[in-house]
Amino acid sequence: xxxxxxxxxxxxxxxxxxxxxxxxxxxxxxxxxxxxxxxxxxxxxxxxxxxxxxxxxxxxxxxxxxxxxxxxxxxxxxxxxxxxxxxxxxxxxxxxxxxxxxxxxxxxxxxxxxxxxxxxxxxxxxxxxxxxxxxxxxxxxxxxxxxxxxxxxxxxxxxxxxxxxxxxxxxxxxxxxxxxxxxxxxxxxxxxxxxxxxxxxxxxxxxxxxxxxxxxxxxxxxxxxxxxxxxxxxxxxxxxxxxxxxxxxxxxxxxxxxxxxxxxxxxxxxxxxxxxxxxxxxxxxxxxxxxxxxxxxxxxxxxxxxxxxxxxxxxxxxxxxxxxxxxxxxxxxxxxxxxxxxxxxxxxxxxxxxxxxxxxxxxxxxxxxxxxxxxxxxxxxxxxxxxxxxxxxxxxxxxxxxxxxxxxxxxxxxxxxxxxxxxx
Amino acid sequence: xxxxxxxxxxxxxxxxxxxxxxxxxxxxxxxxxxxxxxxxxxxxxxxxxxxxxxxxxxxxxxxxxxxxxxxxxxxxxxxxxxxxxxxxxxxxxxxxxxxxxxxxxxxxxxxxxxxxxxxxxxxxxxxxxxxxxxxxxxxxxxxxxxxxxxxxxxxxxxxxxxxxxxxxxxxxxxxxxxxxxxxxxxxxxxxxxxxxxxxxxxxxxxxxxxxxxxxxxxxxxxxxxxxxxxxxxxxxxxxxxxxxxxxxxxxxxxxxxxxxxxxxxxxxxxxxxxxxxxxxxxxxxxxxxxxxxxxxxxxxxxxxxxxxxxxxxxxxxxxxxxxxxxxxxxxxxxxxxxxxxxxxxxxxxxxxxxxxxxxxxxxxxxxxxxxxxxxxxxxxxxxxxxxxxxxxxxxxxxxxxxxxxxxxxxxxxxxxxxxxxxxxxxxxxxxxxxxxxxxxxxxxxxxxxxxxxxxxxxxxxxxxxxxxxxxxxxxxxxxxxxxxxxxxxxxxxxxxxxxxxxxxxxxxxxxxxxxxxxxxx
Numbered sequence: 001x002x003x004x005x006x007x008x009x010x011x012x013x014x015x016x017x018x019x020x021x022x023x024x025x026x027x028x029x030x031x032x033x034x035x036x037x038x039x040x041x042x043x044x045x046x047x048x049x050x051x052x053x054x055x056x057x058x059x060x061x062x063x064x065x066x067x068x069x070x071x072x073x074x075x076x077x078x079x080x081x082x083x084x085x086x087x088x089x090x091x092x093x094x095x096x097x098x099x100x101x102x103x104x105x106x107x108x109x110x111x112x113x114x115x116x117x118x119x120x121x122x123x124x125x126x127x128x129x130x131x132x133x134x135x136x137x138x139x140x141x142x143x144x145x146x147x148x149x150x151x152x153x154x155x156x157x158x159x160x161x162x163x164x165x166x167x168x169x170x171x172x173x174x175x176x177x178x179x180x181x182x183x184x185x186x187x188x189x190x191x192x193x194x195x196x197x198x199x200x201x202x203x204x205x206x207x208x209x210x211x212x213x214x215x216x217x218x219x220x221x222x223x224x225x226x227x228x229x230x231x232x233x234x235x236x237x238x239x240x241x242x243x244x245x246x247x248x249x250x251x252x253x254x255x256x257x258x259x260x261x262x263x264x265x266x267x268x269x270x271x272x273x274x275x276x277x278x279x280x281x282x283x284x285x286x287x288x289x290x291x292x293x294x295x296x297x298x299x300x301x302x303x304x305x306x307x308x309x310x311x312x313x314x315x316x317x318x319x320x321x322x323x324x325x326x327x328x329x330x331x332x333x334x335x336x337x338x339x340x341x342x343x344x345x346x347x348x349x350x351x352x353x354x355x356x357x358x359x360x361x362x363x364x365x366x367x368x369x370x371x372x373x374x375x376x377x378x379x380x381x382x383x384x385x386x387x388x389x390x391x392x393x394x395x396x397x398x399x400x401x402x403x404x405x406x407x408x409x410x411x412x413x414x415x416x417x418x419x420x421x422x423x424x
Numbered sequence: 425x426x427x428x429x430x431x432x433x434x435x436x437x438x439x440x441x442x443x444x445x446x447x448x449x450x451x452x453x454x455x456x457x458x459x460x461x462x463x464x465x466x467x468x469x470x471x472x473x474x475x476x477x478x479x480x481x482x483x484x485x486x487x488x489x490x491x492x493x494x495x496x497x498x499x500x501x502x503x504x505x506x507x508x509x510x511x512x513x514x515x516x517x518x519x520x521x522x523x524x525x526x527x528x529x530x531x532x533x534x535x536x537x538x539x540x541x542x543x544x545x546x547x548x549x550x551x552x553x554x555x556x557x558x559x560x561x562x563x564x565x566x567x568x569x570x571x572x573x574x575x576x577x578x579x580x581x582x583x584x585x586x587x588x589x590x591x592x593x594x595x596x597x598x599x600x601x602x603x604x605x606x607x608x609x610x611x612x613x614x615x616x617x618x619x620x621x622x623x624x625x626x627x628x629x630x631x632x633x634x635x636x637x638x639x640x641x642x643x644x645x646x647x648x649x650x651x652x653x654x655x656x657x658x659x660x661x662x663x664x665x666x667x668x669x670x671x672x673x674x675x676x677x678x679x680x681x682x683x684x685x686x687x688x689x690x691x692x693x694x695x696x697x698x699x700x701x702x703x704x705x706x707x708x709x710x711x712x713x714x715x716x717x718x719x720x721x722x723x724x725x726x727x728x729x730x731x732x733x734x735x736x737x738x739x740x741x742x743x744x745x746x747x748x749x750x751x752x753x754x755x756x757x758x759x760x761x762x763x764x765x766x767x768x769x770x771x772x773x774x775x776x777x778x779x780x781x782x783x784x785x786x787x788x789x790x791x792x793x794x795x796x797x798x799x800x801x802x803x804x805x806x807x808x809x810x811x812x813x814x815x816x817x818x819x820x821x822x823x824x825x826x827x828x829x830x831x832x833x834x835x836x837x838x839x840x841x842x843x844x845x846x847x848x849x850x851x852x853x854x855x856x857x858x859x860x861x862x863x864x865x866x867x868x869x870x871x872x873x874x875x876x877x878x879x880x881x882x883x884x885x886x887x888x889x890x891x892x893x894x895x896x897x898x899x900x901x902x903x904x905x906x907x908x909x910x911x912x913x914x915x916x917x918x919x920x921x922x923x924x925x926x927x928x929x930x931x932x933x934x935x936x937x938x939x940x941x942x943x944x945x
Contacts (some may be wrong), residue, residue, distance in 0.1 A: 023799075024500075025483045029459025051519035056434040057462045060470075076426045079549040091425035099427060115457045115520035118486070148459025149486040149520070357507060371481060376464030377474065383474030 014066075014339060016350060018332060020327075022156055022356025026376050027146030027305055027330055031114065032061045032155025035091055036396065037160055038071040040181045043107040043160050046072040047099065048146070049092065070105070075097065077116055088122055090355045096131055100139055107138075108210035110160065113145035140210065142167065142185060152330040153308045154228040157181060158196075164213060164237035171215030175201040176262060177241065179233070180226030183398035184208075190225075190249075190401060194318050197259060200270050204393030205232075212281050216241055221265050224256065225249060225400060227340070228307035230333050246340040249400045250408065251309075251315035253286045257339070281403040287406035296321035300361050303373035305391035310340045312394065312408075315400070316352035317345050320409055324348045325366040328359065370416060387419045428787055429464065430768045432743040432806055436546035436556025437518045438463050441576075443560040443643075444514055446619040451510035452479045453501045455493070455528050470809050471592050480504040482619055484521070494526045501532050505539075506652035512568065512619050512624040514560065516539055516544035541623065542567045553768075554642045554744060557590055562646040573657055577890035580682035583613035585633045587648055587659075588640030589620035594721065594805045596640070598618060598818035598901050603639065603664065606760040606811065607841040609688050612681045619800065631655045635680045639663070639820070641720055642744055665724035666732055666828070667694050694822035695827045700732060711836070714739045716763070716789050717804025719747030721755050721819070725784050725803045728828065730758065734945040739763060741771065781786045782836060787811070801836035803828075884944075894920055901932045918943050 031054055034046045048054050055074035062070075075095050078119045092111075100106060109131070111124045129142040135141060140223075144159040145151060176199050178190065185320045187204055194202045203214030204263065218240035224233065227248055233262055237243070239289070246261035247254045256277060301320050302309045309329045316322040327344070328351040334341070344350075356377075361372055371381055371388045378388040389412055399408035433439075436872050437454060444452040447468050454460065461481050467473045482500045484493045500549040501515065506915075510777045515532040529543025542563050546556045562920035586603060604614050607905035615633035616626045630636075630651065637649040648659040658680060664673035671689060699705060713735045719742045729735040741763030755762035772792045775783060783793040783800040793800030802811055803819070818824040821824045836875070846912045883940035896904070904916060922939035923931050 014464065023483065023503075024461070024481050025458045025459060026461050026799065028462055028518065029457070031459065033461075050922070052428075052431060052433075052435045053460060053519045053548065055428045055431045056438065057459065059430055060462055060466055070429065074428045075433075076428050078425060079547070081425055086425070088425065090789075095425055095427045115459070117522045121490070128881060142698055147486075148457035149489070152458060183551060357503075362817055374465070375469050376461060377468070379468040379474060380476045 003353070009092045016348075017159065019332050019351035020351065021351060021353045021355040021358060024357065025330070025354045025389065026063060026303070027354065028153040028374075029057070029115070030146035030151030030153065030159060030416055031112065031148075031152055031158030033160060034058060034112065035062050036181060037157060037206070040208070041108065041210060042208055043105060044071065044110060045103065045106040045108070046100070046110045046112050047096065047193050048072070048074040048112045048114055049073055049117045049122065050077065050112075051116045052076055053115045053126070054116075061332065069201055077120075081122070088120075089127060092127055092132065092325050093134075096135075096141075100135060104138075107134075107140070108137055109141045110159075110163070111143040113147055113150075115147045115149050118145065118147050118149060131246045131390040140167070144260065150238070152307075153332070154308075155231075157226070158229045160233045161229065162231040165216065165232065165239060168216040168239065170239075172219050173201065173215065173217070174219040174221070174266075175203060175215065176266065177205055177214055177220050177222040177236070179205045179217070179222050179224050179236070180229055181206055183404075186398050186400045186404060193259060193276065193280075194262070197263055199262060199266050218242075221262075224336060226269050226308070227311055227333065228331075230331075233336065245339065247343065248262045248308075248311040250311045251405050252281055252288065252320045252402060253343075254311060254315060254318060255283060255284075255400070255402050255405070271341075277402070282292055283413055284405045286404040288383060288409055290408035291406060291413050292320050293417070295409065297323065297326045298369040298411070298416065299323045299366070301325040301366055301368035301371045302327050302329075303359060303363075303371065303377065303391065303411055304330040304351070305372075305374055306395050307331060307333070308394055309372075310337050310350075313348065314340050314343045315405075315408065316412060318343060319346075319405070320412075322412075325368040326351060326356065326359075326362060328352075330354070357390070362421060363400055370412060387415045389415050427833055428767075430765050432768070432788065433553035434463070434466075435519055435547065435548050436551045436553060437502050437544075438466070439553040439556025439558070439643075440514060440516060440560040441467070441477055441479055441545060442553070442557050442590040443619045443629045444479060445473070446589065447478075447564075447622050448933065449511040449625075450478060450514065451504050451508045451512075451517070452477075452514040453497070453504050453528070453532070454479055454516060454518055455497050455500075456481045456483070456518035456794060458483045458485065458878040460518050460658065462519075466590055468493060470807060471659045472558050472809070475592070477697070478508065478510070482521075493521075493524060494531055496558045497526055497528060498531050498535060499533055501537070505535075505537055505759060507802055511543060512540045514542050514544055514564070514565070516638055519547075519548035522548050535669065535702050540567055551804065555644045555746065557694075558646045561587075561590075562645060562650060563618070563872070564627060565630060565647040566622075566650055568653065569655070570626050570628050570629040572631040572633075581611060581613050582683060583633045584613040584677070584681070584855070585615050585621075585636045586617040587638050588642075588644030589617065590640075590643055590830060592805070592807070593643075594718075594803075594807055594811060595817060598816050599639065599824065601816070602818035602821035602823050603637070606664075606670075606688065607677070610674065610678055610681065610685065611683050612677065614765075630738055631657070633657060635659060635927050637677065642718055642747065663720045663724050665721070665824060666728040666823050667822065667825045669724060669727065670694075670821050670825065674719075680847055691772075696732060696822075696825040699829050700734065705734075705833075709734045709735045711782055712736050712738045712778070712780045713782045713784060713788075714775055714778055715803070716741045716743075716783070716785040716842070718742060719744040721753050721804035723751060726754060727783070728825075732825070732827075733832065735782075738780050739774060741765065741774070782832070784832065801835055807830055841944065859917050893929055894923060895930050896939065897930055897932045898932045903933045903936050915940070 081088050101275050111128050112126050124143040128141045131141040142163045144163040146156040214238045220241035222241045244261050244265045246258045249255040249258040260273050279362045310414045313327040326349045371386050378390045383390050398404045467477045482497050515528040525599045532541045589600050636648050636657050638644045638661040639657045641661050651657045660676050662673045664670040674685045674688050713729050715722050722742045726737050729737050737758050739760050740755050743766040761833045781788045784803045786804050786806050790800050818829050919936050919939040
């Protein structure tokens with residue numbers, strides 16, 4: 001292990017060969033982000049303006065239909081709307097009115113664009129403005145696109161957070177903004193660590209409640225907690241905020257480098273971070289020890305899914321001694337991933353985009369010990385004899401930070417352990 | 425525009441996928457954007473299929489819209505043909521591709537593939553999943569089925585086709601096996617089962633059978649009607665769910681085949697009739713049951729409820745609008761209103777209003793019932809992973825009746841337990857909210873915060889554990905321990921709520937009895 005490998009990058013992103021493919025993509029569209037976002041922002045409601053397919057997708061992606069009335073719904077465009085027999089904007093206003101009347105707890109309503117709404121060029125931006133005027137101050141109405149022709153899976157969160165940025169109040173205060181939805185427990189841990197390190201002025205985007213939206217301005221320094229937030233970053237920079245270049249807080253090394261980057265920006269000595277994080281680092285490293293024995297030398301193949309693939313690959317390669325067969329990602333943000341890419345082992349095969357059939361060919365050729373892939377591929381690959389980890393679990397499980405490093409390792413170790421144990 | 429929280433059916437192309445995935449040697453090229461691949465997981469995760477659905481998605485993006493999506497589609501068709509070498513191909517559009525009007529049928533035809541290419545016109549903005557499955561199956565049959573070969577007409581034993589079972593169906597896997605066994609006992613040959621496991625060659629042989637069995641009318645009736653019209657094959661659409669319906673099914677099939685039904689009818693191997701008559705089942709009498717599902721399953725369940733379980737059907741409904749008329753007729757027979765809707769909230773409101781003792785429904789109704797604290801069993805799609813059990817669990821035929829007896833009785837209180845409840849019905853701990861003793865600790869779980877805006881039993885919303893200021897004295901704990909286990913949690917909560925409201929810090933036996941008297945009034 002080389003802990004200095006995650007020091008802040010300077011040059012980086014020099015020509016690493018990347019396989020770029022386009023073909024069938026076995027990934028969700030951005031609407032799927034609603035499944036976790038509606039839990040994260042507790043007084044927000046997500047109204048997809050789309051088709052029955054959109055409604056069915058979210059329902060299926062949510063997997064279990066456990067919530068009697070969740071904070072999302074779909075306004076399904078019908079034949080009458082398309083034929084011009086009904087005015088879509090009037091219909092939308094009516095449905096929103098009905099929804100808000102039934103759910104007075106909603107403070108923030110997102111109109112979420114879909115493939116059909118974009119193809120028919122329904123202007124949800126104007127609809128949001130119009131509805132906002134009508135329903136303010138009780139409810140603010142925003143819009144973003146989660147369509148599959150524009151966004152891949154986690155890009156839905158990016159689009160959602162980007163839509164919140166213009167709503168942030170201007171402020172000159174020097175504050176740190178942590179960007180990207182994190183598990184509540186991780187957010188609590190990070191807040192505590194920043195305070196111990198000496199950074200007290202910390203905000204998180206998205207906030208738990210719509211009213212707690214952070215401020216932004218030229219003295220805002222923002223730190224990405226997730227690697228898929230290109231549009232949000234751009235929107236923040238337009239408001240004057242400056243990005244702190246850092247790897248992502250996954251694994252002990254990633255987390256340490258992430259905190260150090262923030263500390264350096266706020267003029268705090270590296271030694272202070274070392275001191276504050278010492279016991280956590282030791283505890284996490286100890287917890288990872290067992291997994292390194294279990295996973296060391298195992299070959300892993302990551303199909304593109306959440307854009308978390310590069311940081312995850314860096315973590316499993318550098319901290320668990322796994323070998324990388326291929327690291328696929330739907331989109332490779334070279335700038336945000338600079339420090340991550342630098343820390344990847346040389347000659348790592350990277351791929352961007354997807355032609356699922358060809359990628360499956362490569363995976364079968366590689367015969368990896370474990371394949372990280374989406375729900376549509378996992379069981380069929382298991383039936384072929386491969387061991388798989390469904391990637392969506394990496395998004396629904398707290399994996400960021402010190403205390404979760406071993407939990408992240410466990411996600412890869414468990415399928416392998418299970419395969420060894422089963423005798424049938 | 426229609427506001428939808430949960431949907432009973434997917435879009436029609438998902439119905440087409442159910443047909444394609446059930447079949448072999450078929451490939452479906454779907455003009456669709458990224459994201460529509462979610463439908464694969466329905467089959468690989470919910471149904472635990474070990475193969476990917478035979479579907480290629482063109483995955484067009486926004487930047488393709490100004491360029492050539494038609495070429496993209498043709499490339500996808502050519503590549504899919506090369507790679508998978510299917511014996512027939514289905515082509516169509518999902519909702520978004522329908523809007524860009526690329527004409528998948530024409531584009532695929534222009535490629536002149538050496539196999540039948542079946543264009544699917546499935547209007548996504550009007551129709552839904554079951555209709556899509558029915559239409560797809562109909563197109564497949566119309567394109568591929570050939571007339572019967574008359575040479576050996578008289579020399580064979582009577583034969584039939586089993587039509588309708590698809591991927592992602594509710595117990596289709598086991599129903600097919602059960603009905604095949606029944607037909608074998610009757611001496612009737614099963615010529616082809618379709619679309620389940622059928623190849624295009626099998627579909628071509630459909631015409632060889634003497635008649636068709638339309639096992640799932642929602643999916644097979646369009647094709648069965650066409651076969652009747654075109655190849656003069658009569659069909660049977662009695663759905664053999666329940667002992668009575670299965671008997672009728674056997675008689676009808678035997679008559680069409682010209683065989684004797686008595687060998688089967690006289691040796692009915694269903695335990696349901698005896699189990700229902702045995703005195704332990706007396707407590708099932710007049711249980712108030714609400715039934716909702718696809719039309720076939722809901723109607724069959726309602727009839728069984730009344731005539732085979734002795735329940736009282738207080739409401740019946742379906743999301744299958746195509747079969748609304750039939751459901752209305754049955755509802756009238758039963759003396760209840762039919763609820764024809766695909767709006768989950770309407771179903772919930774009806775259940776709340778009717779306050780049944782049990783709900784027989786889909787996965788959606790399972791959630792409604794769970795939230796309202798009503799017993800429930802799932803009888804119809806939409807399904808979840810638990811609706812694909814490892815054990816052989818048909819719904820149809822005599823074994824199906826056994827399965828349904830066990831499944832529907834399970835969520836209810838056992839007979840003797842219910843007698844106890846009756847005896848102590850004035851007691852605050854004893855009431856119908858108590859969980860049956862064989863069903864674990866479900867009743868004591870904390871309500872989901874998201875559900876709290878909906879009316880719930882206020883006593884169940886109280887914290888289940890003692891907070892810092894409350895403590896139980898030894899004598900109170902002892903008294904509590906004498907309360908039957910399945911209501912102890914409730915007694916504890918009620919007592920604590922009572923104590924907290926009055927600022928009592930130490931709960932004694934007296935507090936417990938005070939609380940009992942208070943809540944018991």
